[in-house]
Amino acid sequence: MKNGSVPTIKDVALRAGVSVGTASHVLNNTAVVSKARHDLVVKAAAELNYRPNQLARSLRQSKTNVVGLCIPMISSAYFASLIEALDELSISQGHQVMQVLSGGSPQQELDRVESLISRRVDGIVLMPTTDPTRTLDLIARHHVPAVIVDRIQHEERFDLVLLDHQRAMREVVEHLRLLGHERLLFVVRNPNLITTRLRIDTLRSMVTESAGRLTAQVIGTPNEAQDLQDQLKGLLWRDDAPTAIITSNSINTLWVLRYLQSWNIRIPHDVSLVAFDELPWGELVSPPLTVVRQPTADVAATAWQLLMERMETPTAPKRREMLQNHLVVRASTSPPISSR
Amino acid sequence: MKNGSVPTIKDVALRAGVSVGTASHVLNNTAVVSKARHDLVVKAAAELNYRPNQLARSLRQSKTNVVGLCIPMISSAYFASLIEALDELSISQGHQVMQVLSGGSPQQELDRVESLISRRVDGIVLMPTTDPTRTLDLIARHHVPAVIVDRIQHEERFDLVLLDHQRAMREVVEHLRLLGHERLLFVVRNPNLITTRLRIDTLRSMVTESAGRLTAQVIGTPNEAQDLQDQLKGLLWRDDAPTAIITSNSINTLWVLRYLQSWNIRIPHDVSLVAFDELPWGELVSPPLTVVRQPTADVAATAWQLLMERMETPTAPKRREMLQNHLVVRASTSPPISSR
DNA sequence: CTGAAAGCGCTTACAG
DNA sequence: CTGAAAGCGCTTACAG
Numbered sequence: 001m002k003n004g005s006v007p008t009i010k011d012v013a014l015r016a017g018v019s020v021g022t023a024s025h026v027l028n029n030t031a032v033v034s035k036a037r038h039d040l041v042v043k044a045a046a047e048l049n050y051r052p053n054q055l056a057r058s059l060r061q062s063k064t065n066v067v068g069l070c071i072p073m074i075s076s077a078y079f080a081s082l083i084e085a086l087d088e089l090s091i092s093q094g095h096q097v098m099q100v101l102s103g104g105s106p107q108q109e110l111d112r113v114e115s116l117i118s119r120r121v122d123g124i125v126l127m128p129t130t131d132p133t134r135t136l137d138l139i140a141r142h143h144v145p146a147v148i149v150d151r152i153q154h155e156e157r158f159d160l161v162l163l164d165h166q167r168a169m170r171e172v173v174e175h176l177r178l179l180g181h182e183r184l185l186f187v188v189r190n191p192n193l194i195t196t197r198l199r200i201d202t203l204r205s206m207v208t209e210s211a212g213r214l215t216a217q218v219i220g221t222p223n224e225a226q227d228l229q230d231q232l233k234g235l236l237w238r239d240d241a242p243t244a245i246i247t248s249n250s251i252n253t254l255w256v257l258r259y260l261q262s263w264n265i266r267i268p269h270d271v272s273l274v275a276f277d278e279l280p281w282g283e284l285v286s287p288p289l290t291v292v293r294q295p296t297a298d299v300a301a302t303a304w305q306l307l308m309e310r311m312e313t314p315t316a317p318k319r320r321e322m323l324q325n326h327l328v329v330r331a332s333t334s335p336p337i338s339s340r
Numbered sequence: 341m342k343n344g345s346v347p348t349i350k351d352v353a354l355r356a357g358v359s360v361g362t363a364s365h366v367l368n369n370t371a372v373v374s375k376a377r378h379d380l381v382v383k384a385a386a387e388l389n390y391r392p393n394q395l396a397r398s399l400r401q402s403k404t405n406v407v408g409l410c411i412p413m414i415s416s417a418y419f420a421s422l423i424e425a426l427d428e429l430s431i432s433q434g435h436q437v438m439q440v441l442s443g444g445s446p447q448q449e450l451d452r453v454e455s456l457i458s459r460r461v462d463g464i465v466l467m468p469t470t471d472p473t474r475t476l477d478l479i480a481r482h483h484v485p486a487v488i489v490d491r492i493q494h495e496e497r498f499d500l501v502l503l504d505h506q507r508a509m510r511e512v513v514e515h516l517r518l519l520g521h522e523r524l525l526f527v528v529r530n531p532n533l534i535t536t537r538l539r540i541d542t543l544r545s546m547v548t549e550s551a552g553r554l555t556a557q558v559i560g561t562p563n564e565a566q567d568l569q570d571q572l573k574g575l576l577w578r579d580d581a582p583t584a585i586i587t588s589n590s591i592n593t594l595w596v597l598r599y600l601q602s603w604n605i606r607i608p609h610d611v612s613l614v615a616f617d618e619l620p621w622g623e624l625v626s627p628p629l630t631v632v633r634q635p636t637a638d639v640a641a642t643a644w645q646l647l648m649e650r651m652e653t654p655t656a657p658k659r660r661e662m663l664q665n666h667l668v669v670r671a672s673t674s675p676p677i678s679s680r
Numbered sequence: 681c682t683g684a685a686a687g688c689g690c691t692t693a694c695a696g
Numbered sequence: 697c698t699g700a701a702a703g704c705g706c707t708t709a710c711a712g
Binding site: 006049051052053054055056058059064073074075077080081083084087096098099100101114115117118119120141142143254257258261279280281284285286 | 346389391392393394395396398399404413414415417420421423424427436438439440441454455457458459460481482483594597598601619620621624625626
Binding site: 025028061 | 704705706707708
């Protein structure tokens with residue numbers, strides 16, 4: 001061992017007076033070695049403070065024990081708890097998560113996933129951007145085991161973890177209708193997102209089914225809070241104003257809440273509110289919000305399991321797992337004024 | 341190339357009709373190669389969809405272009421934005437962050453950092469647990485460039501990024517005193533944390549300096565919200581109850597807010613509140629809170645810079661960078677009732 | 681039970 | 697400008 005540099009298995013073998021192969025075998029418990037030599041190797045390794053170079057192992061074994069995770073961002077409670085859950089699962093199984101951020105940009109997603117592939121991750125968990133075509137092609141071309149989480153409905157090449165957005169929206173509307181609401185407003189952020197589209201479709205078909213007893217409007221807030229405020233102003237001060245608002249994500253919820261607050265419109269007295277996604281600190285908002293909660297732990301566990309099985313059996317038929325997210329009824333929904 | 345397997349540089353060279361060395365040179369732009377061969381190699385690489393195996397590169401070059409980041413957790417706005425900032429910095433400089441979670445446990449911290457070292461990260465950014473001794477020893481023994489962020493005051497072996505907790509606390513107390521507050525309550529979570537200790541010390545010495553004009557109590561909430569509530573109950577309903585509360589972190593702030601809310605104690609009318617750490621969704625809390633904001637972006641940028649310079653010049657003298665976190669005055673602090 | 685040797689996929693002096 | 701070859705630190709048949 002050159003002085004001051006990191007000890008290798010060669011140094012261990014030398015000090016123990018055995019061959020490199022033998023040293024490797026005792027260190028990995030991969031063959032029976034005489035007790036005498038065994039102890040010699042263990043002792044030498046300890047004295048030298050030897051840690052195997054995982055790069056070399058990975059290269060030799062064509063297995064890194066690293067799985068890649070690509071998500072849009074991290075500063076959102078949903079993603080944060082997903083990472084934590086996945087991290088714990090991976091560690092407990094001797095793996096390590098290497099996470100990259102797409103920032104929601106298809107190009108960045110492609111670049112980051114490419115970097116994961118270059119680092120030879122054993123598998124990939126992807127929460128796709130709006131247009132992941134090239135990323136998916138790349139992953140498929142390299143035959144990397146992968147599972148796609150949500151946002152994509154049909155994709156023959158990969159295992160899928162899906163959330164049942166339609167059923168969830170149905171549950172929301174049902175809840176509001178039972179309370180007596182007839183005019184709904186759905187505030188979305190990006191109408192092009194599959195998730196959002198599914199929710200809108202469900203809402204519309206329920207309106208149709210109701211044969212006139214239910215009406216619904218959908219407004220988008222592509223850019224700024226200001227846009228939203230203007231649109232809300234045009235809607236909420238009319239005789240036929242909606243009596244219940246549904247928001248499609250946390251950001252929207254925040255904006256709507258602030259708008260209502262600033263105009264002193266009380267929840268649920270003046271208008272009911274249902275939010276998709278649990279809010280961090282949601283307990284502090286008064287009143288506590290009725291929300292559709294994402295089953296984060298389920299999503300992580302399912303994705304992990306699918307990935308492990310895929311790595312095990314690359315040729316097995318692809319699978320789709322549908323997960324349920326549930327309505328949590330709190331104080332922000334109540335019967336509308338008209339029916340009280 | 342065996343059918344179906346990942347193409348290597350050997351496959352590229354073969355297809356281009358050049359030696360492996362030459363292929364490597366054009367791919368890395370590391371030597372002048374005739375235009376003809378150059379184009380041949382580029383074409384072959386594109387056709388084969390070749391991506392260099394970073395494991396092999398790293399092994400050969402003894403450089404992974406990966407830096408390790410060890411933090412307690414991720415589902416806290418402070419850590420989340422730290423990760424995002426560090427991630428962006430690293431990518432822009434051709435590196436990749438590999439992040440591990442200590443969960444606040446010294447043992448887990450040791451294990452995870454050991455795994456980073458086994459993977460031969462080029463450097464480590466560590467936000468230490470309460471007792472990082474063995475982790476620090478490990479890092480030092482392996483001569484891995486590292487920078488420690490906050491929570492540690494003196495440590496000769498590493499570069500340090502510090503936050504000026506004493507000055508921040510001084511600023512808080514000064515603000516409250518100028519408003520007319522004389523009886524303060526400091527609610528902490530873990531009194532053993534260096535950060536907390538520094539704040540408590542500063543508070544106490546300011547009380548001493550005030551020569552009786554200022555009093556302060558400190559209560560800890562080691563375990564449950566219930567503990568805190570009991571302690572608060574014993575303090576807030578007396579004649580000499582504190583007129584201003586300072587909370588040491590977001591969790592505490594949440595608990596205190598809920599307690600005050602449940603007893604209908606109004607902020608800032610009945611009691612003023614200053615919180616360490618900005619809250620996510622803090623804008624929704626009414627009134628908006630006066631907080632001490634952590635300079636996340638600064639912390640990330642400074643840590644990154646120190647690390648890069650350390651990797652560049654391992655023998656340079658160790659450095660300590662002191663960063664400032666500032667008081668953001670909002671509506672949760674006002675003069676106490678008595679002085680109105 | 682043990683060791684010598686090939687090989688994982690690269691980079692990089694070294695000759696020519 | 698180009699190629700043959702050594703070597704990064706491991707694991708793993710293969711002989712003995």
